[in-house]
Amino acid sequence: MELDFDKSGGLVPAVIQDELTAQVLMLGYMNQEALDKTREEGVVTFFSRTKNRLWTKGETSGNTLEVKSITRDCDADTLLIKVKPNGPTCHTGTTSCFGEEEGANRAAAIRFIADLEGVIRKRKANPVEGSYTNFLFDKGVNKIAQKVGEEAVETVIDAVAGKHETMKGEAADLLYHLLVLLSASGMELKDVVAVLEERHKK
Incomplete structure (x- = not known):
């Protein structure tokens, strides 16, 4: 260069x-x-x-x-x-030296999801005894899909009942199990995002 x-x-x-x-x-x-x-x-x-x-x-x-x-x-x-x-970039403790903390919060959320997906991939490639993720992988796609369905129903129930605080936990469970299901099916979240992006163009 x-x-x-x-x-x-x-x-x-x-x-x-x-x-x-x-x-x-x-x-x-x-x-x-x-x-x-x-x-x-x-x-x-x-x-x-x-x-x-x-x-x-x-x-x-x-x-x-x-x-x-x-x-x-x-x-x-x-x-x-x-x-x-690996941590905040700015000496003030913020993500970016240019401020943009609203954007930084979104960025942190995106990075966390990517890191979580990375952990799931590692568990799939290198099983760890006692890992719940590996328990799911061992049970297979049918069991994982069942868990996604259960968490989706519980999320819907809390949403309809207006239980927003508990809904956050159920939505977190839903997202985690969905990431595991995608991995078990040979896919990643970026594959889903690509479909959303294509739909957004129409």
Whole structure:
């Protein structure tokens, strides 16, 4: 990856974006050494203009940025780095240095669902004794589908009765069992989302 570091005095801006939610998290600067270290270690390292040294994001807080992809812009003088954030990105404790906490809350929800789906995949590939998820997988699709139906009915009952607090728990159970059913059927949530997106175009 050839970059024009000379244009801005040896540094290029690096836009950091959440790989899953597409939320812009922060902006930093890199020299060649910082970029090389980022590639080698798989976590984002910047060149700090105030400290005049390399600075790995999260080196004190632990809130690192796990690199998923690195691309340059058309002028070869700016980087877009997509990451998985391990904790809040901003030093103020917010998800993004640009605020957008409403968007951050949505992003956190999306990431949690993705992480939960990841745990379900891991349980399927590497069973853990005593795991309820593995209990469901062992019982098979029919049992899992039955649980989805049961949780759907309980969610509907609470909704009709106006029991919104208990409905949250039933909806959570429904969503979890649906994710397990999708996995048992060789599908992922993104497959369902793709159908919704296609319908939305019509």
